[in-house]
Amino acid sequence: MIELTRAITIGQFVAGKSVLHRLDPRVKLVGMLAIIVLVSLAWSLSAFLVCTVLALFLLALSRLSLRFVLGSLRPAVIFLLFVYVFQVLFYQSAAQHTSMLWQWQFLHISVEGLVASAKVSYRALLLYYFVNLLTFTTPLMDLADGSEALLRPLQRIGVPVTELVLVLVIALKFVPLFIAELERLMKAQAARGVKLDSGSFLSRALKVGPLLVPLVLSGLKRAETLTIAMEARCYRGGRGRTRRRVLALSGRDVIALTFLVVVAAGMIAANLRGPV
Amino acid sequence: MLQLDRVSYGYSGLEHDSPAAVREITLAIEPGTLVALLGQNGSGKSTLAKLAAGVLQPQAGHVVADGFDTCDREGVWAVRERVGLVFQHPDDQLVTNTLLDEIAFGPENLGLPREEIEHRVGESIRLLGLERYLDVPLNELSVGQRQRVAVAGVLAMRPRYIVLDEPTTMLPHHLAEDLLATLRELARADGIGVLYITHRVEEVTGFDRIIVIERGTIALDGSPEDVFSAREQLAALGLEPPVAMHVATDLRERGGLPLPDVLTPVDLAQALRSGGYANSTGATAPRPNRAGIAFESSPSLSAEGEDVPVLELRDARHVYMRGTPFEQVGLNGLSLSVPRGAFVACVGPTRSGKSTVADCLNGIIRPGRGMVYFNGQDIAAPGFDLDVLRDAVGVVYQNPESQILKDIVGKDIAFAPLRKKLSLAESRRIVQESLEAVGLPYEEFRNRYTYALSGGEKRRVAIAGVLAMQPSVLVLDEPVAGLDPRGRAEFLSLIRWLHRERGLTIVYLSASLEDVLELASQVYILDAGSVAFSGSPRAVLEHLDRLDALHVGLPEVSRVALELHHVLPNMRVDCLTALELETAVFAALGRTELTAYAPSTVLEEEQTDD
Numbered sequence: 109m110i111e112l113t114r115a116i117t118i119g120q121f122v123a124g125k126s127v128l129h130r131l132d133p134r135v136k137l138v139g140m141l142a143i144i145v146l147v148s149l150a151w152s153l154s155a156f157l158v159c160t161v162l163a164l165f166l167l168a169l170s171r172l173s174l175r176f177v178l179g180s181l182r183p184a185v186i187f188l189l190f191v192y193v194f195q196v197l198f199y200q201s202a203a204q205h206t207s208m209l210w211q212w213q214f215l216h217i218s219v220e221g222l223v224a225s226a227k228v229s230y231r232a233l234l235l236y237y238f239v240n241l242l243t244f245t246t247p248l249m250d251l252a253d254g255s256e257a258l259l260r261p262l263q264r265i266g267v268p269v270t271e272l273v274l275v276l277v278i279a280l281k282f283v284p285l286f287i288a289e290l291e292r293l294m295k296a297q298a299a300r301g302v303k304l305d306s307g308s309f310l311s312r313a314l315k316v317g318p319l320l321v322p323l324v325l326s327g328l329k330r331a332e333t334l335t336i337a338m339e340a341r342c343y344r345g346g347r348g349r350t351r352r353r354v355l356a357l358s359g360r361d362v363i364a365l366t367f368l369v370v371v372a373a374g375m376i377a378a379n380l381r382g383p384v
Numbered sequence: 385m386l387q388l389d390r391v392s393y394g395y396s397g398l399e400h401d402s403p404a405a406v407r408e409i410t411l412a413i414e415p416g417t418l419v420a421l422l423g424q425n426g427s428g429k430s431t432l433a434k435l436a437a438g439v440l441q442p443q444a445g446h447v448v449a450d451g452f453d454t455c456d457r458e459g460v461w462a463v464r465e466r467v468g469l470v471f472q473h474p475d476d477q478l479v480t481n482t483l484l485d486e487i488a489f490g491p492e493n494l495g496l497p498r499e500e501i502e503h504r505v506g507e508s509i510r511l512l513g514l515e516r517y518l519d520v521p522l523n524e525l526s527v528g529q530r531q532r533v534a535v536a537g538v539l540a541m542r543p544r545y546i547v548l549d550e551p552t553t554m555l556p557h558h559l560a561e562d563l564l565a566t567l568r569e570l571a572r573a574d575g576i577g578v579l580y581i582t583h584r585v586e587e588v589t590g591f592d593r594i595i596v597i598e599r600g601t602i603a604l605d606g607s608p609e610d611v612f613s614a615r616e617q618l619a620a621l622g623l624e625p626p627v628a629m630h631v632a633t634d635l636r637e638r639g640g641l642p643l644p645d646v647l648t649p650v651d652l653a654q655a656l657r658s659g660g661y662a663n664s665t666g667a668t669a670p671r672p673n674r675a676g677i678a679f680e681s682s683p684s685l686s687a688e689g690e691d692v693p694v695l696e697l698r699d700a701r702h703v704y705m706r707g708t709p710f711e712q713v714g715l716n717g718l719s720l721s722v723p724r725g726a727f728v729a730c731v732g733p734t735r736s737g738k739s740t741v742a743d744c745l746n747g748i749i750r751p752g753r754g755m756v757y758f759n760g761q762d763i764a765a766p767g768f769d770l771d772v773l774r775d776a777v778g779v780v781y782q783n784p785e786s787q788i789l790k791d792i793v794g795k796d797i798a799f800a801p802l803r804k805k806l807s808l809a810e811s812r813r814i815v816q817e818s819l820e821a822v823g824l825p826y827e828e829f830r831n832r833y834t835y836a837l838s839g840g841e842k843r844r845v846a847i848a849g850v851l852a853m854q855p856s857v858l859v860l861d862e863p864v865a866g867l868d869p870r871g872r873a874e875f876l877s878l879i880r881w882l883h884r885e886r887g888l889t890i891v892y893l894s895a896s897l898e899d900v901l902e903l904a905s906q907v908y909i910l911d912a913g914s915v916a917f918s919g920s921p922r923a924v925l926e927h928l929d930r931l932d933a934l935h936v937g938l939p940e941v942s943r944v945a946l947e948l949h950h951v952l953p954n955m956r957v958d959c960l961t962a963l964e965l966e967t968a969v970f971a972a973l974g975r976t977e978l979t980a981y982a983p984s985t986v987l988e989e990e991q992t993d994d
Contacts, residue, residue, distance in 0.1 A: 292786035301803040333476040340469040341490040348495040
C-alpha cells in the first residue's frame, strides 16, 4: 500500500477556530522556542511529567482529533524505536556496570542504558509532537509573518530576513507537492516490478534512493517556473514591498505568555528538585 | 496598446524539449479586444506569451506596452505591471498557500498602500466568485478553483492586458466557459486586452481576432469567420474549423438548407429556428431510436458470456487519509469488469475515482472494502502473489515525467526486464520490441537521454517501459491530456494499434468521452467514486444531458447535438461523428434529401477523388 500523504504530516495545517489557532504567531513561535529549550533540558521524571501534561493540555486546547494527532506520530515512533535499540546496545557510561543485564562483545544492555535511552527517545518524540502541533494549528503565512517580525532586528546587520522568510514559505508550500510527486514516482516503480510495499524497513528505504534524482529534477523545474511566475507579478525582492498583514497582540496572547512563564518556572523547579 | 515589433527569440537548441523559437513576429493588441493565439505544441506559443508579458526579453525586436519597452531596465517592470500572465497549470503560478495572501502578492510587490491592497483583493475575489473559499488552504481547492485564484491574483494588479497560456487545459468544460465569460466581461467593461493561447478552436469563436502561428511565425491572422473559412490552410496547420461551422456548411452545401455561416452551436440552433426548421412536435418523444434512422452499432464485446473477466472490481470502497481531517472518498461502492481483449473506458470528472480505479487494478491500493478479482481470483486472498498481478497489468500514468526512472532511454525500458533477472540478450530483445511497438526506432532512440525527449516521445517511452513488463492488460490514465489535436490523434492511433494488433486488453481512464468513443467497447461513467451508468459509447451518449450535468467532457459533436436538441426535440443525439449528426438533423426534419446524401462519402475521400 502506497499512501505517503497519510504518513507524512509535516507542514500540514488543519483549519480550525480553537484558541491555539487564533494566538498571535509571534507568541506561538516564542512559546515553541521556550518549549524546545525546556524539553531539551528535561531530565528528572517530574520534568517529563510536566512536559506530558503540557502536551495533553495543548492538545485539548487545539481541538484536534486525538486519533489524527497520534497517527501523525507514527513515523517518528517507528524511527525512534529503531534508534532506541542501537542506543541501548551501544550505551556508554562509567556507572553502567552496576546495572548490567546482558553483555556480548561490545554490545550490552543495562538498566541505566534502558532508562537513559528512553528519556532521549521520549524527548525527541515530544519535540516532534510540539512542532507538529504548531504547524497543525498555524497557517504557513502566519508562521512566516511571525518569524519575519521576530527576526526583523537582524535586518539591521544585513541579514535579508524578508527574502529568507519567503524562501521558507515557498519551501513549505512545496512539501505537499513533493510528497505527491514522490508518491507518483513510487507508484511508477511499483508498476514496473519494484516491491516497495514489502521487505524490511531498510530494504524499503534503499529503494527510495534512486527516486531522489528525478525528484530533485522535477523540483528544480518547478522552482524555475515559479521564479518566472513571481517575476511576472513584479516580485523584486523585499524592496519597496508592502506587507498586507499587520500583527497585533490581544488579551489572549498576554494570557498565553503569562502561562508560558509559569510553565517554564514549574519545569525548571521540577528539573532541579526531582529524582533522576 | 501592446505591441510586438519584429520580435525574435531562440534557444540554444541542445535539448529537444526546450521551448520553440519565435521568429520576427509583429502583432499589436488593442485595449478591450480578445485575441486568440492558436498553434501546435512546439509552434512557439508559450515563448510568445512570455515575451509579451515581459518575463523573457526578445533577442531582436521590441515588446512595447503603453510606451514601455521590455528591453529597458525599468521599463520591463512597467510592462510586467501592465501585462498579466496566467499559466497553464495553477500550481506553477501560486506562490503562497492562502487565498488572500496569494491575491495580494502582486499588489504587495507594487508597494501599494495597505487600504488599496485590501480594496483590490476584495474586488478580485468578488469578480471571480471566490468568497466561499477564503479560509480554505489553496492545496485543498480543486484545480479549477486554483486556476480562478491564479487569475484573481493577476487581476488584482489591475493589468491593462492579460496573456493566458492554455489556461483551460486542466479545467472541465463548464469552468472553462466561466473563465471565458469572465474574460469577455473584462474586455468589454474594463477595456482589458486579452491574448488567449489555446488549441481548442471552439473556445475562441467569439473572439475579435484569431492568429495561428506555426514554427515561430504567423501563418493566419484575421477574424474567426475568415480564419475558420480557410479550411485547407487550417488542415495543413493541424487544425479543424469548429464543428458547428462544419455542420452548417455541410447542411447548406450538401443538404440545401439555406443556413448562414455560423461558428457556435448556439448560433446554429438559432439559425435553424429562424429558418423555420424548429420542430416542436414530439417534444416528449422517448429518446432512443427517434426519427427512425439506424446508426452503425458500436463494436460489441469480443469476449462473450462464460469467460471469466481478466479484472473485476466488486463493490469497491476506499477512503484516502482515513482517520485524518483530510479524509477523502476515493471509491464508493464501484463495480466494473474488464473482459479479456476488451477496451473498457472509465470516464468521469476530477475526483470521480478514476485514479483510484487504476491503483486498485494493479494492487497498489487494496480497497478498504469490496473485492478485486484477477482472472477470477480474489487478490486479497492469502497466498495470492501480487507480483503476478503487477506483471500482468501495466499502468501508464498521466505524467510521463514521473514515470521515467533512468537517464538513458534503453536503460529505462530495460528496467523491468533486468529486475526480472532476464539474460542480457533477452532484455535487449524485449527493449527493442517495446520501443518499436510505440513507434520509436530502436537504434535511433536507445542511447538518447530521456530528459531531452519531446513531450510526445516521453509519453511513448513511458508506455514502452510498461510494455517491457510484457503485460496483457494496459491501464492508461489520461494518456492524451494536454496534447494538441495532431499529437492526440497520433497517440490514439498508437493505442488502437496496441489494442487491435497486439491484442492488449485496455482500460482507459479519461475525463472526456471524446478519446474513447471510437475504440471503447464498454464505457463506465463515474461519479463520486461509483458508476453512474454504463454501456456502449452510443448507449452512453443517449444520456447527453445527464453527462453534461455530471461535468463529463464531451466531444464537440455532442455539444452541438445537445444544443440542436433544444430546437429539434425528436433528433437523435447519440451521434459519434459530424456526418451522423447531419444525418440525424435531416431525419429529424423529415427531409428526403438524405438519400441523395450518401453517408459513406466522407469529405476527404471526395477531395482525393476529384
